[in-house]
Amino acid sequence: MKKSVFIGALTVASLTAGIAAAGTLDDVKARGKLNCGVSTGLVGFASPDANGKWEGYDVAICRAVAAAVLGDNTAVEFVPLSSKTRFTALASGEVDVLARNTTWTLSRDVDLKFDFVGVNYYDGQGFLIPKSMGVTSAKELDGATVCIQSGTTTELNLADYFRVNGISYEPVPVEGNSEAQKLYLAGACDTLTTDGSALAATRAAFEKPDDHIVLPEIISKEPLGPLVRHGDNEWGDIVRWTLNALISAEEYDITSANIEELSKGTNNPEINRILGTEGNMGEMLGLDADWAKRAIMSGGNFGEIFEANIGEKTPIGLSRGLNALWTEGGLIYSPPFR
Amino acid sequence: MTTLTDPPKATFRLSMLLYDTRYRSTTIQIIVLIAFMLGAAWLLNNVRVNLALAGKDFNFGFLQQVSNFDIGQRLIEYSSTSTYGRATIIGLLNTLLIAVMGCFAATVVGVAVGILRLSPNWVISRLMAVYVEMFRNVPILLWILLIMGVLSESLPQPKDFRGENPTASMSMFDSVAVTNRGIYIPEPLFSKGLGDIPVFWNSFEISLDLMAILAVLFAGLLIGKLIKTRAMQIQAATGVLPKTGLIRLALVVIPVLLVLWILGFHLGYPALKGFNFQGGTRLGNPLLALWIALSLYTAAFIAEIVRAGIMAISKGQSEAASALGLRPNKIMNLVILPQAMRVIIPPLISQYLNLTKNSSLAVAVGYADITSTLGNTTLNQTGRELEAILLLMGCYLAISLIVSTVMNAYNERTKLRER
Numbered sequence: 239m240k241k242s243v244f245i246g247a248l249t250v251a252s253l254t255a256g257i258a259a260a261g262t263l264d265d266v267k268a269r270g271k272l273n274c275g276v277s278t279g280l281v282g283f284a285s286p287d288a289n290g291k292w293e294g295y296d297v298a299i300c301r302a303v304a305a306a307v308l309g310d311n312t313a314v315e316f317v318p319l320s321s322k323t324r325f326t327a328l329a330s331g332e333v334d335v336l337a338r339n340t341t342w343t344l345s346r347d348v349d350l351k352f353d354f355v356g357v358n359y360y361d362g363q364g365f366l367i368p369k370s371m372g373v374t375s376a377k378e379l380d381g382a383t384v385c386i387q388s389g390t391t392t393e394l395n396l397a398d399y400f401r402v403n404g405i406s407y408e409p410v411p412v413e414g415n416s417e418a419q420k421l422y423l424a425g426a427c428d429t430l431t432t433d434g435s436a437l438a439a440t441r442a443a444f445e446k447p448d449d450h451i452v453l454p455e456i457i458s459k460e461p462l463g464p465l466v467r468h469g470d471n472e473w474g475d476i477v478r479w480t481l482n483a484l485i486s487a488e489e490y491d492i493t494s495a496n497i498e499e500l501s502k503g504t505n506n507p508e509i510n511r512i513l514g515t516e517g518n519m520g521e522m523l524g525l526d527a528d529w530a531k532r533a534i535m536s537g538g539n540f541g542e543i544f545e546a547n548i549g550e551k552t553p554i555g556l557s558r559g560l561n562a563l564w565t566e567g568g569l570i571y572s573p574p575f576r
Numbered sequence: 577m578t579t580l581t582d583p584p585k586a587t588f589r590l591s592m593l594l595y596d597t598r599y600r601s602t603t604i605q606i607i608v609l610i611a612f613m614l615g616a617a618w619l620l621n622n623v624r625v626n627l628a629l630a631g632k633d634f635n636f637g638f639l640q641q642v643s644n645f646d647i648g649q650r651l652i653e654y655s656s657t658s659t660y661g662r663a664t665i666i667g668l669l670n671t672l673l674i675a676v677m678g679c680f681a682a683t684v685v686g687v688a689v690g691i692l693r694l695s696p697n698w699v700i701s702r703l704m705a706v707y708v709e710m711f712r713n714v715p716i717l718l719w720i721l722l723i724m725g726v727l728s729e730s731l732p733q734p735k736d737f738r739g740e741n742p743t744a745s746m747s748m749f750d751s752v753a754v755t756n757r758g759i760y761i762p763e764p765l766f767s768k769g770l771g772d773i774p775v776f777w778n779s780f781e782i783s784l785d786l787m788a789i790l791a792v793l794f795a796g797l798l799i800g801k802l803i804k805t806r807a808m809q810i811q812a813a814t815g816v817l818p819k820t821g822l823i824r825l826a827l828v829v830i831p832v833l834l835v836l837w838i839l840g841f842h843l844g845y846p847a848l849k850g851f852n853f854q855g856g857t858r859l860g861n862p863l864l865a866l867w868i869a870l871s872l873y874t875a876a877f878i879a880e881i882v883r884a885g886i887m888a889i890s891k892g893q894s895e896a897a898s899a900l901g902l903r904p905n906k907i908m909n910l911v912i913l914p915q916a917m918r919v920i921i922p923p924l925i926s927q928y929l930n931l932t933k934n935s936s937l938a939v940a941v942g943y944a945d946i947t948s949t950l951g952n953t954t955l956n957q958t959g960r961e962l963e964a965i966l967l968l969m970g971c972y973l974a975i976s977l978i979v980s981t982v983m984n985a986y987n988e989r990t991k992l993r994e995r
């Protein structure tokens with residue numbers, strides 16, 4: 239009895255010890271749940287609501303993928319990750335997708351061995367500072383104490399920016415956004431720096447948001463997007479095309495309101511291919527014909543997700559700007575479904 | 577048929593390996609060793625396979641790459657154009673700094689509390705007991721966060737020092753500024769300083785001024801010691817102990833003062849400039865919070881060790897000493913403590929090791945120790961998990977081994993010589 243338990247444990251150990259380099263899709267299906275890495279709490283992007291239900295712009299991506307793959311947008315296990323733990327969690331297979339305001343950079347793509355499947359938010363790094371400081375430009379920040387989250391591109395951009403401008407600063411590295419907020423509000427640092435979208439979300443959560451301003455300088459490019467492990471291209475394709483389906487849906491005016499109607503068949507072949515009434519796109523991905531329809535129904539199309547979570551009518555109040563569709567002067571663009 | 581029974585022939589059967597007490601222990605040892613090696617081989621193979629699967633190799637080349645991040649708390653020069661290797665060294669030095677500061681403060685507080693806890697004064701001994709129990713029974717991380725919270729929430733911000741009617745002002749004749757970012761104290765400056773010399777291929781610099789002062793100080797102490805030995809000899813020969821205290825003090829103080837004067841010693845005071853105080857030496861809040869928390873926490877344990885050590889010395893000793901007319905503090909210093917040290921030192925070593933390892937909680941308050949620079953930022957930016965963690969483990973192991981070697985040597989010296 240004892241022996242068999244021991245041997246059993248050994249086999250299990252040797253089975254689970256290997257990272258699933260391929261076959262993430264099968265793993266997810268067998269598990270019946272998608273493991274999705276999100277931030278530990280950034281209102282609008284990923285945070286649990288009063289009932290503990292995760293919601294937000296990044297969360298919506300996870301839900302759309304779960305809907306496409308598993309047919310159920312609640313079949314997601316959200317794994318809150320700090321900026322430091324996120325890559326280890328993805329590399330070790332703890333999560334299948336990482337959707338956590340993560341910037342697409344060469345070294346993360348190539349050296350850390352991840353695949354960014356696209357960009358869901360074009361961002362740039364900015365500075366938040368109390369109005370009472372009377373600072374109007376980041377160039378005036380010489381000697382300031384700056385709160386940053388360690389393990390981010392923010393930390394690197396900050397160093398570059400101050401060096402290039404020949405000014406000095408005192409970095410205060412913190413673990414997460416909530417610590418950064420606390421120190422900033424207590425005046426233990428003069429300014430808080432991170433992605434502009436996160437600054438807007440942080441500021442919206444303040445008691446008196448109007449006492450704080452975001453300085454005009456945007457010191458970096460931060461294309462944020464979901465990513466998966468290198469090596470499992472089939473899985474990467476699924477996540478990539480789920481995001482593309484959401485974007486295309488906005489482009490072709492497929493909304494949660496009219497999707498049932500449109501999926502009965504239209505005279506636009508692209509819409510038909512997306513919604514699976516024409517062609518075999520789903521089959522090519524190893525999914526069924528309705529995958530994209532379910533993904534879009536999960537939280538609406540790209541534009542709907544934006545407006546519901548971080549758009550101008552929400553407290554975060556971000557305008558589409560660069561994140562409008564390419565047809566409306568933005569950068570959001572999906573390759574064709576063909 | 578022979579009736580003679582031969583002595584049983586020592587035929588070897590396999591089962592004897594297990595049932596014969598002559599072989600059993602060897603058999604078990606071999607089995608354990610094989611199992612251990614199999615386990616280790618499995619782990620290593622696992623690492624190799626998974627590294628290959630993830631398409632990663634194993635090398636420490638990343639230590640030579642440019643780090644691109646800044647570190648606020650540093651003892652030697654560092655900028656974002658330095659390498660990850662140098663960031664690691666900065667972290668290591670910061671770990672050593674907090675370990676040394678922490679061990680020193682914890683020992684001072686711990687010994688005092690341990691002795692006071694045995695005080696006949698009921699209030700004092702109860703107060704000390706409350707302190708010990710409070711710190712011993714709450715996780716250190718909570719203390720660190722609490723102290724950091726108190727420092728950053730309750731102390732004045734730099735901007736409170738500004739304006740017509742500042743709500744905060746500097747203490748100690750305007751020489752010390754206590755802010756919620758750190759404490760700024762005057763720094764020693766030398767107007768006719770000797771400069772620094774680079775050592776180890778320019779990797780860091782040593783201040784010649786400091787060297788000069790230390791040299792003079794040690795020379796003074798050494799000569800003082802010689803004088804003392806000579807005085808003792810005179811006492812042994814004539815029975816009169818010549819008074820040497822003043823001379824010895826002068827030998828230490830006057831040359832040092834002289835050197836300071838020659839080097840043009842003066843203090844640089846912190847002053848509010850822009851966002852922060854500039855000038856002076858800054859003890860950042862992360863360092864302070866960590867230092868206070870680690871010291872007070874470890875001191876609680878050291879206090880218990882000291883108390884146990886003192887109680888291990890039989891009461892008769894102090895009674896005998898007081899019968900001889902020694903005063904209580906003399907009894908403590910001359911009779912009890914020297915003997916108690918022998919009981920105290922071995923567990924004290926493990927407290928020092930604990931403190932050093934607990935200092936890795938520095939990341940919680942953003943103090944740039946080695947866990948933070950190497951184990952977090954570097955690991956995160958380079959994705960070299962295995963290498964970084966192994967290096968980190970190696971560093972802590974090395975520090976711990978050095979601390980315990982030094983302390984064991986000290987223990988060897990103070991321990992009772994049995995003949």
Ligand SMILES: N[C@@H](CCC(=O)N[C@@H](CS)C(=O)NCC(=O)O)C(=O)O
Pocket residue numbers: 276277278279280319320321338339340341387389390391392413414415416432433436437460462
């Ligand atoms: N885009 C940057 C920064 C990402 C990041 O960590 N952003 C912060 C913004 S404050 C965040 O999401 N924090 C949420 C959390 O602490 O979990 C990167 O990929 O390195």
